[in-house]
Amino acid sequence: MNAPGPSPTASTAFAETLISVPSLRCAGCIAKLEDGLAQAPGIAAARVNFTAKRVAIAHAPDMAVPDLLDMIGSLGFEAQPLAEAAETKDSESRQLVRAMAVAGFASMNVMLLSVSVWSGADGATRDLFHWLSALIALPTVAYSGRPFFKSAWAALRHGRTNMDVPIAIGVALVSALSLFETIVGGPHAYFDGAVMLLFFLLVGRVLDSVMRDRARDGVTALLKHTAPGALVLKPDGSTAWRDAQSLAPNMRMIVAAGERLAADGVIEKGESHFDRALMTGESAPQRALPGDAVHAGTLNLDAPVTVRVTAAGPDTAIADIARMMENAGQARSRYVRLADRAARLYAPAVHTLAALSFAGWMLAGAGWHDALLIAVAVLIITCPCALGLAVPAAQIVVAGALMRAGVLVKDGSALERLADADRALFDKTGTLTLGRPEPDNLADLSTGQQSVLLGLVRASRHPLSQALRRAIEAEGIAAADIHAIAETPGTGLSGAWQGKAVRLGRADDVDGAGSAMACRFEIAGETAITLRFHDQLRPGAVALPAELGALGISSSILSGDRTAAVAPVARALGLTAQTAMLPEDKLASIARLSAGGAKVLMVGDGLNDGPALAAGHVSMAPASASDAGQNAADAVWLGDSIAPVATAIRAARRTMRVVRQNFAIAIGYNMIAVPMAFLGYVTPLVAALAMSGSSLIVVGNALRLRKAAR
C-alpha cells in the first residue's frame, strides 16, 4: 500500500470514485484511510492524493456514493464526493513540463557543443558541431515551441499581438537563419540561443500553470458540494440513490437530517429546521412544515423529511444564481494581465528595432546576409526572456508564501487585481462573523450542569447543540452519562440523568425573530436557565478596517441580513452598512462603484454573494464559504481569523513592486544590450551570457518575496 503501485484504474471490473477528504493532515491519516478502506468489503484499492486532499477508490460497481462516505466516516474522516469525474490525465501543466524537460535537455547539450565552438573549434569540427546542434535544436523548437507558436498564431489571427508573437517570430527566424549558416559553413549559429530562450520561457510558463493547479487542487479539496444526489422514493415504496442530474420534478426524495437538498421542492411529510445560510446569508435556522418550499443546497438540520421535487438541475434557484454569477464574471475576463499589457508596447518596439537594424545595415552596404544576422541578434537579445520570467517568478514565490500563511490565490491575475483594490465590500454572516452561533452565558452554568448539558447535546446535529458542544468541550469538561435521549424536531432534546429528567428546548420568552438566538436548559428540580447565543465576529475583524485604511482602502458592509442583525457588527467595526440586500442589489451596488472608477474588493462567503464575488474587480472568500462562493472568489483564506485579507493585499502590492523592479531590470538590460546588437557586436556567446544573466537576476529578485506574507 505504501509503494506507488499500479493505479487503481488499472482493472476495468471496478468503478472508480473520487472523494474529497479535507481533514487529511499527516502520514498516519494516509495509512489509516488507505488500509482501512482496502480492508472494507467491496473495495479493491484506495489511493490517497495528499496534495489534492482526496482519495481515489476502486470499488465494486454496485456500491453507491453514500456507502463510501459512510465507510470513510466510520474511519473518522469527513468526506465529500467530488462531482466531476477524474480530471484529464494530460493536463496543460503536464504538457508544459514535458516541453520544458525537452528544452532543458536540448539546451544543455547544444551548449556543450557551442562552448567548444566558442573555445576555438573551427573547420570541419565546427561544422560537425553545428550540424549536431541543428539535429538537436530543430526538433526541440518544433516540439517545445508549440505553446508559443499556437498562442502567437491565435493572437495574430484575431489581429492582436501578445508576448508570444515576438518570441515565436524570433525563435523561428533564429532557427531558420542558423540552419542556413550551418549549411553554408558560416562561423556563427544561434541554436543555443533559440533553445535556451525556449527553456527559460517554459520555466516561466510552468511556474504560472503549477500555481494555478495548486490553488485549484486546494480549493477543490475544500469544496462542500451541494448534494450530489438524493435517495428517491419509488412509487412501489422502495428507495434508490439518484444523482442530482437525473432528478426530475414530482419525484419524492427522502432527505435525512444533516443532508443537503439536491433539488428544489415542497415538503410532503415531516417537519424540520433548514439552514438556509447558503441562500440568504441568515444565520438562524428556519422552520419548514409540510407544504413549505425548500431550496436545493439548503441543509436539513434535525429530522428526516420527504420532499416532492418541483425543480431540479438547471431550473433550481441555485442554478439561477450560478447563471447570474457567470454573467457577472464576464467583466473580469476582460482584464488584461500586466505581462500582456507590457507586450502590447513591447512587441511592436522589438519588431521595429529589428527591422530598422536590418534596413540600416542594408543601406550601409553590409549585404543581406550580414544585415539579417544582425537583425536576428537584435531579436534574440530583445526577446522577452527576462520579461517572461519577471511576472510568473514573482507571483509563484508570493503564492507559495501566501499558501503557507493560509491564503490560496487562484492565479497570477488575481494577485495583480488584488494589488489594485481601493474599495472593500464585506458580507456580514460568515464573512465578518464566523457564521455559527456561540453561547454567550455558558458561565451561568456550574461545571456539573455543563457536563450534563454536554452529554445531552452530543446527540444532536442542531447548530445550537453543536455550538454548545464545541464551547463545553473547549473547556475540557467530560460528558455526563445521559440515558434515553430523544430529539423532537422544533421542540428540543430530552433525556434522563441519574433518574432526573433533563431538557434542552426552545426558549419561548425570547422571540426567534429577534437578534438573539436562545434556548432553555432545565434539570428537573433546578431552576431553568436561558442560554443566549450570538454569531461571533471573526478574530481580527475589529482591526481590519483600520488595517485596510492604512493601505488606502475604504470598507463598508453589504449584507442580505436584517438591519437589526447587521447593526451591532457595523457598530463594532465602525463601518457603514447596507442591509437586506438581494444578490441583484449587491451586484448593482458594485456596478455603481466600479462605474465611479473604484476597484472593488468583494469579500463574501454565501451563495447569495456569488454574483457579487464574480462581479467585483477581485474577491476573497473564507474556506468555510459555500461551494459557489469559493468558486467565484479569486482567493480563499483558511482558518477563522479574517486578518489574512489584509496580509494578502499587502503581499500582492509587494509583488507588484518587485514585478515593476523586474521590468525595470529587463528594460535596463535591453538599453545596454540592444545598441551592442545594433552595432553587430553580439556573437552567440554574448547573447547566451546576457540572456541567462538577466534571467538569473530577475528570478533572484523574485525570491526576495519569500517572506512577503508575514
Added chain:
Amino acid sequence: MSGLAFLIPVALLLGLGGLGAFLWALRGGQFDDLDGAALRILIEDDKKNGADR
C-alpha cells in the same frame, strides 16, 4: 580528435537517458502528489517489518 567520435555520442545518450527517465517518471504519476510522497516514507510498511528489527 578521434575521442570525439566516442565522447559526443556518450554525452548525448546520457542526456537522452536523463530526459527519458524524467518523462517516464512524469508519466508514471510520480510528480502528482509531491506532499504525499514526502509523508509516505513515514508510514510503516506492515507489522512484519517492524518485528524484524
